[in-house]
Amino acid sequence: xxxxxxxxxxxxxxxxxxxxxxxxxxxxxxxxxxxxxxxxxxxxxxxxxxxxxxxxxxxxxxxxxxxxxxxxxxx
Numbered sequence: 001x002x003x004x005x006x007x008x009x010x011x012x013x014x015x016x017x018x019x020x021x022x023x024x025x026x027x028x029x030x031x032x033x034x035x036x037x038x039x040x041x042x043x044x045x046x047x048x049x050x051x052x053x054x055x056x057x058x059x060x061x062x063x064x065x066x067x068x069x070x071x072x073x074x075x
Contacts (some may be wrong), residue, residue, distance in 0.1 A: 033039070
């Protein structure tokens with residue numbers, strides 16, 4: 001059982017490394033082109049506001065939502 005868990009962790013670490021490598025290579029080679037195409041400099045403030053609002057709503061929901069959410073008929 002322990003060997004299986006260790007093997008799964010090793011596979012996940014290798015796949016994570018491959019993903020980070022591919023993402024870094026893609027960002028290095030196509031980053032400026034994609035940034036100009038999607039106008040990243042204009043999207044960053046919108047993304048910050050969106051994530052801040054989403055975080056605030058998540059915190060409020062976590063703080064004030066009833067604990068028996070699994071029995072909510074609306075879900």
